[in-house]
Amino acid sequence: MMSEEIEQLNQDLADKRPKDIIRHALEQHGAIAVSFSGAEDVVLIDMAVKIKPDVDIFTLDTGRLHPETYEFIEQVRKHYGIRIDIRTPEQQALQQLVREKGLFSFFEDGHQECCGIRKIEPLRQKLLTLDAWITGQRRDQSPGTRSDVQLVEADSAFQGRNGELTKYNPLALWSSAQVWEYIRLFDVPYNRLHEQGYISIGCQPCTRPTLPNQHEREGRWWWENAGHKECGLHAGNIIEKG
Ligand code: SF4
Numbered sequence: 001m002m003s004e005e006i007e008q009l010n011q012d013l014a015d016k017r018p019k020d021i022i023r024h025a026l027e028q029h030g031a032i033a034v035s036f037s038g039a040e041d042v043v044l045i046d047m048a049v050k051i052k053p054d055v056d057i058f059t060l061d062t063g064r065l066h067p068e069t070y071e072f073i074e075q076v077r078k079h080y081g082i083r084i085d086i087r088t089p090e091q092q093a094l095q096q097l098v099r100e101k102g103l104f105s106f107f108e109d110g111h112q113e114c115c116g117i118r119k120i121e122p123l124r125q126k127l128l129t130l131d132a133w134i135t136g137q138r139r140d141q142s143p144g145t146r147s148d149v150q151l152v153e154a155d156s157a158f159q160g161r162n163g164e165l166t167k168y169n170p171l172a173l174w175s176s177a178q179v180w181e182y183i184r185l186f187d188v189p190y191n192r193l194h195e196q197g198y199i200s201i202g203c204q205p206c207t208r209p210t211l212p213n214q215h216e217r218e219g220r221w222w223w224e225n226a227g228h229k230e231c232g233l234h235a236g237n238i239i240e241k242g
Helices: 003-013 018-028 042-051 067-080 091-101 112-127 176-185 192-196
Strands: 032-035 056-060 085-087 132-134 152-154 166-168
Touching (some): 003 018, 003 152, 018 032, 032 042, 056 112, 067 192, 091 112
Parallel strands (some): 032 132, 056 085
Antiparallel strands (some): 152 166
């Protein structure tokens, strides 16, 4: 889509509910999938399967998730009776990294290389089969990188099967409180780590609970620069900000 079309679409969808945005996205694109991170973005699945029961849903199994997250992914699969396309890292690249740098290289030279192999490359491969994807990004998740997230964006970081890739963020304007209101109202399953003080959930070694008044992304890669808490899945958030 041209940037003018994206701009117009954002205006048209501005007062629509997330489920209406998901319906619009599913109607517009033949090859479209919902990205599930194993956290509170499960609400996207709840909305999407009610519209299209066989909607394409994928998640990235980095091999380093919490046991609770694996259990949660399985719980979601059974609860909705859905297939989840679980994407895993390419073995050769992963073995080379671990052989050369061990299992915790990210604490020494940053998370980019490990995230690149365990998340970004499997995501890139999945997106190459699509025209559009739906994510759970919200503006209130990070004042540093997500405050400008739009309902619809031309994905500048990845390519789709025909080059262009559209990214829908139906929850962009929702607050964390709205997400949790929905989870309670519709009895949506949730990751038990949320009961232990975790808000933003990623890989086990790189995620920790947040304290009162800490922002949720402060629980991710806490040993690194506070303003760049993205693993690359949404790299455009950083690139576009320069
Ligand atoms: S979040 Fe941590 S363990 Fe997970 S892929 Fe990134 S650096 Fe590796």
